[in-house]
Amino acid sequence: MATIQLQQVEKRFGEFHAVQPMDLTIGDGEFVALLGPSGCGKTTTLRMIAGLETVSSGRILLDNRNVTNLRGRERDIAFVFQLFALYPHMTVRQNVAFPLQTQREPKDAIERRVDEVIKMLEIGHLQYLRPGSLSGGDRQRVALARALVRRPAAFLMDEPLGALDAEFREVMRVEIKRLHLATRATTVYVTHDQVEAMAMGDRIVVMSNAVVQQIGTPQQVYYDPSNLFVARFIGSPGMNLLPGVYGDGVVTLGGGNHYPVPAPWRAAIERAAPADGRVVVGFRPESALLRADGPLAAEVYADDLHGAYTMLHLALNAADTIVHARAARELSYPIGTALHFDIAPDQVRFFDATTERAIAL
Amino acid sequence: MYGAKDIESRTGRARQPAALSDAALKRLFLWPTLGLLIAFNLFPLLYSLYLSFTDYSAISSRAPQWIGLQNYRDILNDGQLWIYFRNTGKYVVLSVAFETLVGFGMALLLRRKFFGSGIITTLILIPMMCSPVVVGLFWKMMYNPGYGIFNYLLGFPAGRGPDWLSSPKLALWAVVIVDVWMWAPYVMLLCLAGLSAIPDYLYEAAEIDRAGPLYTFWRITLPQVAPLLLIAVLFRTIEAFKTFDLVMGLTGGGPGDTTELVAVDLYRLAFLGQFNTGKSSALAYIVLVIITGVSNIYVRYLNKLKEG
Numbered sequence: 150m151a152t153i154q155l156q157q158v159e160k161r162f163g164e165f166h167a168v169q170p171m172d173l174t175i176g177d178g179e180f181v182a183l184l185g186p187s188g189c190g191k192t193t194t195l196r197m198i199a200g201l202e203t204v205s206s207g208r209i210l211l212d213n214r215n216v217t218n219l220r221g222r223e224r225d226i227a228f229v230f231q232l233f234a235l236y237p238h239m240t241v242r243q244n245v246a247f248p249l250q251t252q253r254e255p256k257d258a259i260e261r262r263v264d265e266v267i268k269m270l271e272i273g274h275l276q277y278l279r280p281g282s283l284s285g286g287d288r289q290r291v292a293l294a295r296a297l298v299r300r301p302a303a304f305l306m307d308e309p310l311g312a313l314d315a316e317f318r319e320v321m322r323v324e325i326k327r328l329h330l331a332t333r334a335t336t337v338y339v340t341h342d343q344v345e346a347m348a349m350g351d352r353i354v355v356m357s358n359a360v361v362q363q364i365g366t367p368q369q370v371y372y373d374p375s376n377l378f379v380a381r382f383i384g385s386p387g388m389n390l391l392p393g394v395y396g397d398g399v400v401t402l403g404g405g406n407h408y409p410v411p412a413p414w415r416a417a418i419e420r421a422a423p424a425d426g427r428v429v430v431g432f433r434p435e436s437a438l439l440r441a442d443g444p445l446a447a448e449v450y451a452d453d454l455h456g457a458y459t460m461l462h463l464a465l466n467a468a469d470t471i472v473h474a475r476a477a478r479e480l481s482y483p484i485g486t487a488l489h490f491d492i493a494p495d496q497v498r499f500f501d502a503t504t505e506r507a508i509a510l
Numbered sequence: 511m512y513g514a515k516d517i518e519s520r521t522g523r524a525r526q527p528a529a530l531s532d533a534a535l536k537r538l539f540l541w542p543t544l545g546l547l548i549a550f551n552l553f554p555l556l557y558s559l560y561l562s563f564t565d566y567s568a569i570s571s572r573a574p575q576w577i578g579l580q581n582y583r584d585i586l587n588d589g590q591l592w593i594y595f596r597n598t599g600k601y602v603v604l605s606v607a608f609e610t611l612v613g614f615g616m617a618l619l620l621r622r623k624f625f626g627s628g629i630i631t632t633l634i635l636i637p638m639m640c641s642p643v644v645v646g647l648f649w650k651m652m653y654n655p656g657y658g659i660f661n662y663l664l665g666f667p668a669g670r671g672p673d674w675l676s677s678p679k680l681a682l683w684a685v686v687i688v689d690v691w692m693w694a695p696y697v698m699l700l701c702l703a704g705l706s707a708i709p710d711y712l713y714e715a716a717e718i719d720r721a722g723p724l725y726t727f728w729r730i731t732l733p734q735v736a737p738l739l740l741i742a743v744l745f746r747t748i749e750a751f752k753t754f755d756l757v758m759g760l761t762g763g764g765p766g767d768t769t770e771l772v773a774v775d776l777y778r779l780a781f782l783g784q785f786n787t788g789k790s791s792a793l794a795y796i797v798l799v800i801i802t803g804v805s806n807i808y809v810r811y812l813n814k815l816k817e818g
Contacts, residue, residue: 222720234715238733248719
């Protein structure tokens with residue numbers, strides 16, 4: 150298989166930066182998800198790796214071979230397009246065989262390999278149909294088969310589940326993951342769906358506004374977001390973020406709430422926080438602990454049962470800030486109930502309010 | 511108290527149209543067109559079918575006499591007419607083949623936008639818009655061995671080039687060249703439409719699948735354009751089979767009978783000398799049957815192409 154290296158790769162259209170210079174090293178057999186809102190440059194990045202888009206500057210290495218100026222067909226990568234891009238005038242079988250036929254491989258070898266892949270993806274009953282008469286999910290399977298058939302050095306997938314309906318997405322998500330585990334092919338996967346990225350990626354590259362915001366494992370990205378954008382973007386809902394002012398081991402939040410900072414964090418904040426002490430306290434909904442002696446006072450604004458748990462929307466006293474807190478599903482509170490809560494000390498995070506960067510412990 | 515019946519009749523009255531109903535209006539718009547169609551298309555079609563079984567002549571005062579299949583028998587046994595059919599076949603194959611090649615080639619060159627491509631496309635389309643008689647006349651001048659520009663462009667010294675229109679070997683080719691000049695743009699136009707309908711992602715997929723330019727052309731471009739290309743070929747075949755005005759403008763069927771196409775002969779039969787209306791109707795019907803047959807083959811192939 151292959152490693153992929155991006156060194157200061159950037160894409161400009163005139164003055165406009167589609168991708169700011171970025172570095173990324175993808176290991177052999179790794180599954181990396183490029184995640185970000187639409188227009189953040191993730192697809193452009195993928196297309197540059199594929200050779201479908203020229204690189205404005207920087208280098209792309211495939212298995213330590215400089216491919217920056219090679220055409221797509223000289224790079225030995227497979228690409229799964231968002232809209233599948235199947236050849237409409239060919240049958241499913243012809244579509245799958247196409248990447249081998251372009252290489253003038255012997256006919257019986259092609260037939261054997263095509264049979265193998267068709268069996269693997271369970272599309273045997275479709276093989277003499279044309280893409281036009283297939284459902285979205287079946288088209289996706291054919292597109293995957295066409296990508297798999299030639300055992301490429303790397304797989305690039307551009308929102309491959311984007312065109313499927315919700316129910317089928319999950320099925321195909323699992324299939325792609327299993328396929329990856331079975332083939333161990335280096336895979337770069339573009340998505341705007343954080344659940345998909347978390348579920349599938351060995352590592353996630355979070356992008357926004359043409360800039361890489363964070364590169365890390367799903368755990369790192371979720372629990373240790375490197376800045377406020379990642380904290381907000383990952384998770385549904387995202388991290389609770391409460392702006393306040395730090396002083397003497399306490400963060401004074403809007404509306405008169407005071408949050409005593411856990412001891413290990415104090416030194417870090419004192420070292421890193423700006424002179425005016427403006428910081429942002431961050432915590433996940435599941436890190437909010439409802440306790441009568443909790444330091445933070447709030448009032449129930451809404452209370453939704455999500456089946457397995459109850460999501461409380463808490464209005465911090467006298468502040469128009471809503472905090473999401475996850476509570477046991479048995480709990481239910483009338484609107485307006487006054488509550489106190491604390492934040493699990495090992496799960497609280499702090500950010501510099503000016504630079505929006507995370508403060509390291 | 512109103513009964514159900516009363517209500518029904520009341521609403522029924524309310525629904526009655528104040529003026530024309532939609533249906534009446536529809537008929538009002540349809541009938542004039544339908545009348546014209548019947549008078550100028552359907553009636554002549556059927557009447558000429560009837561005349562093809564008679565000895566009628568439009569300039570004689572005699573009423574048509576029923577002679578059964580005699581006209582058809584005469585035509586099919588007339589060796590001279592078979593020569594005209596052969597001329598026509600040769601002409602159709604040559605002109606349609608070259609129009610397809612030239613038209614498709616130009617479409618491939620013009621599919622990508624470049625500076626001036628719009629104006630070039632427009633200029634190429636001009637021949638198509640000219641009247642065939644005009645085209646015939648000015649090509650006759652261009653072919654003139656004395657002062658024509660055609661031989662000059664081919665590099666012949668003045669007065670030494672071939673006389674295209676009066677050479678038995680070249681005359682048919684001369685007509686073919688003009689027809690290609692005039693109608694290749696039409697094939698190009700349809701091909702351009704076909705080419706621009708091919709989505710870019712198919713080419714991207716082919717690039718990823720490591721297909722070279724030539725392989726991409728054979729496996730992606732050509733099959734994708736094929737339906738429109740076939741329609742262009744069908745239309746051109748039908749039109750070429752009926753070619754009349756171009757030949758009249760250029761050669762008048764000569765030299766000898768080398769450019770005498772069926773449609774030209776049909777004209778002679780119908781409107782010159784004897785005004786042999788009956789026989790010419792029969793010939794027209796034979797041409798109609800041939801064209802319908804050929805078109806059918808195309809249409810069948812086209813459908814097969816669409817279904818796969």
